[in-house]
Amino acid sequence: MQVLAFLKRVFTTLFAFCILVSACSSDKVNESPQPHEEDNPEVTGDVTIYVTTANLSHDLAKQAVDFSTSSNMSPTTITLNPSQRYQTMDGFGAAVTGSSSYNLMQMTAEDRAKFLKETFSEADGYGHSYIRIAIGCSDFSLSEYSLCDNPGIENFALQSEERDYVIPVLKEILAINPSIKIIGSPWTPPRWMKVNNLVDRQPHNSWTSGHLNPAYYQDYGLYFVKWIQALQAEGIPIYAVTPQNEPLNRGNSASLFMGWQEQQTFIKEALGPQLQAAGLGTKIYVFDHNYNYDNMADQVDYPIKIYQDDVAASFVAGAAYHNYGGNRQELLDIHQQRPDKELIFTETSIGTWNDGQNLPSRLMDDMEEVALGTVNNWCKAVIVWNLMLDSERGPNRDGGCQTCFGAVDINKNDYKTIRRNSHYYIISHLSAVVKPGATRIGTSGYSAAGVTHAAFENLDGSYAVVLLNNTNETRRITFADGTNHFRYEIPAKSVVSYRWN
Structure with missing residues (x-):
């Protein structure tokens, strides 16, 4: 009997041990490889650092290091040169479309507040600082509409999409970050303002294509003012507008063709004077379309042609660009022709066509092309397309993009589970360390293929560097500002942002 009792105890112990091992193995399998910002412990040090690796072993992970107390003899040193100064930065962000606003409003108030705080808060988040919104509908709206569908500018009124979704979201964002900048762009004017061409001027009762009837230039200028x-x-200041989203794209679900001659005249005779007469300091950025001008020979250098009229140019702050065609070197060309005019980047998309949810490749490409590529070619702002779409890439419109992903995608089954895509990471890496009013500055020293960076001096005197390591090797780089220096081991295939006083 004693033997049986002993064997029973051994069996019980082994059984319990197996259960424990099984539980531990199960926990290990379910561990998330994607820590989020709230999981980051509080860190302190001379230099604040954010790290994202393409495999998400670091997911906007917040770290810190101290300045080195030893002499710097490192051959891999990047030295900041604050006397070499380029453009002043306005900010970084995404488009808060009707679709994005709708998705945000489906979240619980608590979940929405948490996401917006993480995204827009300067103190407790990544400090996104610029927003693009549509004036009326876009291809990411719940319906096609303008703000004056009944003929007569006296019938202007905000519609349900603004009142129920966009404005409430903007108010919540402004409560978190009151200094946020907002730029507005129309996809189409009211249909009664459209004609089929500028010769016959027959009515063009369609949301898609058409021209703005010159007879309604003044009414349309007043449309912007209203x-x-x-x-x-509503307590929502508008920092800037563009006269037309993608003015060379006739095919969008809501669109208008507006060649440079038309835009020049509209700004000169209506939009500029109307804003001025109303006492509005809202900036005007022209063009708002692709680097390659959609391969239309007569539209090449669209902004430069508008600037050639001194009166029109006097109302214009600069030009806005998208990257759906051509090369970002166009930004440098336009800057060199008119260095007195600003440049901003206002739209880019990820989707099924460019493997938009493949973070390992998209993070590298988008950081190089969109974030650092535009900033290093004189852009003052970088804005990506939809802030938030749902897991079915919507809501969207027929004729618009039905294959786009958002900067983040929210699960349509629960409006709670969020997937962060490459565009959220690139904007967050910029906005976390580069603040509005910062100046891009020069650097010298270490360079290598696959390593790209930009450096800045913030208004408070702090320095910022955003660096892409698009190589398969860890890079140990020293950063120096003439007074202090520090070393940091940069993971392979990663984006790292630094800020220090």
């Missing part, structure tokens, strides 16, 4: 004033009345 929109700005209506949002101001």
Whole structure:
């Protein structure tokens, strides 16, 4: 009996041990490889650092290091040169479309507040600082509409998409970050303002294509004024506008063709004077389309041609670009022709066509092309397309992009589970360390294929560097500012942002 009792105890112990091992193995399998910002412990040090690796072993991980106390003899030193100064930065962000706003409003108030705080808060988040919104509908709206569908500018009014979704979201964002900049762009004017061409001027009763009837230039200028004033009345300031989203694209679900001659005249005779007469300091950026001008020979250098009229140019702050065609070197060409005019980057998309949810490749490409590529070619702002789409890439419109992903995608089954895509990471890496009013500055020293960076001096005197290591090797780089220096081991295939005083 004693033997049986002993064997029973051994069996019980072994059984318990197996259960424990099984539980441990199960926990290990379910461990998340994607820590989020709230999981990061508080860190302190002379240099604040954010790290994202393409495999998400680091997911916007917040770290810190101290300045080195030893002499710097490292051959891999990047030295900042604050006397070499380029453009002043306005900010970084995404588009808060009707679709993005709708998805955000499906979240619980608590979950939405948490996401918006993480995204926009300067103190407790990544400090996104610029937003693009549509004036009326876009291809990511719940319906096709303008703000004056009944003929007569006296019928102007904000619609349900603004009142129920966009404005409430903007108010929540402004409560978190009151200094956020907002730029507005129309996809189409009211249909009653459209004609089929500028010769026959027959009515063009369609959301898609058409031209703005010159007979309604003044009414359409007033349309912009009324929109700005209506949002101001809601406590939402508008920093800038573009006269037309993608003016060379006739095929979008809501669109208008507006060649450079038309845009020049509209700005000179209506939009500029109307904004001025209303006492509005809202900036005007022209073009808002692709680097290659959609391969239309007569539209090449679209902004430069508008600037050639001194009156029109006097109303214009600069030009906005997208990257759906051509090369970012066009930015440098336009800057060299008119260095007195600003450049901003206002739209890029990820989707099924460019493997948009493949973070290992998209993070590297988008950081090089969109983030650092535009900033290092004189852009003051970088704005990506939809802030948030759902897991079915919507809501969207027929004729618009039905294959796009958002900067983040939210699960349509629960409106809670969020997937962060490459565009969220690239904007967050910039905005976390480069603040509005910062100046891009020069650097010297270490360089290598696959390693790209930009350096800045913030208004508070702090320095910032955003660096891409698109190689398969860890890089140990020293950063120096003439007074202090520090070393950091940069993981392979990673983006790292630094800020120090």
